Amino acid sequence: MLLVFARPGVALAQYEVLTDRTTITLAVVADPDVPGRVNLRAEVVSAFGTGMPDGRITFHDMATQRVLGWTSVAQPQITVEGLAPGRHMLRADFSGSTGYMPLITLPSQSAEMPLDILVRPVLTLSSSDEVIAPGGLVTFNVAVAGTAGVPGGAVTLRDGDEVVIAHLRLDQAGMAAFTTSALLSGTRSISASYEGDGRYAAAATQIQQQVTSPLAAVTPRR
Known part of the structure; x- marks a missing residue:
């Protein structure tokens, strides 16, 4: 919680800005029929146990330092095509939101999920x-x-x-x-x-x- 006061010389006033911590989890499902095709789905939950009304989710491949895509929390799922063979470390980041002031939802990052893409012989x-x-x-x-x-x-x-x-x-x-x-x-x-x-x-x-x-x-x- 953050207390914000008015400037000196102005009538005494204060208002309260509330911060809400968030947790984001990432689910990774590889398509067994198409090598390199992966479905990524994130879930963002507040400290109060509720979902997020707005904000953006960005999906990263930390092994290649590549942004795989982004979407809104309203539709927190993307499909990625053409991942190269090898080990990938996937992560989802939630941007946070100030759209409901004085409530601020804080950003969060998921744990990195390892994914091995195999070559079709x-x-x-x-x-x-x-x-x-x-x-x-x-x-x-x-x-x-x-x-x-x-x-x-x-x-x-x-x-x-x-x-x-x-x-x-x-x-x-x-x-x-x-x-x-x-x-x-x-x-x-x-x-x-x-x-x-x-x-x-x-x-x-x-x-x-x-x-x-x-x-x-x-x-x-x-």
Whole structure:
């Protein structure tokens, strides 16, 4: 509370200016389908537990010292597009308000929220032979590539819902291979699921593998 008095020589008078402390919190939701798209929503609450009638909210990326956008407390939400891969530290600032004098709402800052934006990798899966006989050997090759260096991590291969090999580690070139003779006859749906790492998001792909019928391998008698 601030007491303001009139100047000397003027009739004695005083009035009261009240200050109201505020708290701002930030919620960050990344779009799982669009790398770099993030929804930012802030909430400003007064010390009396009520919302703010006016004032501006500014969203910052403290890692890059960039202002991401601003909005009013009436609509305290924005969507940011195109955040670069890497670690971001996001913060929301409330400007305060003098629009309801003699009540002054004080400015406030939210805690910094860490956000990691991952690169979407290019995942390829190939077979050493498109058609094999029952019990025949086939090698599945997986390659993971992207713009943030050689990916690390592991992949899991599946035949339909059945796991062929789990957590197969990528090598120093971002590749992995696995050989099996356990595929059953028919058209097999072979999938590779990349688990991601600190720079790359998870990804999946699949191919069709033909395994001939045992009867097709028998030469009919004449």
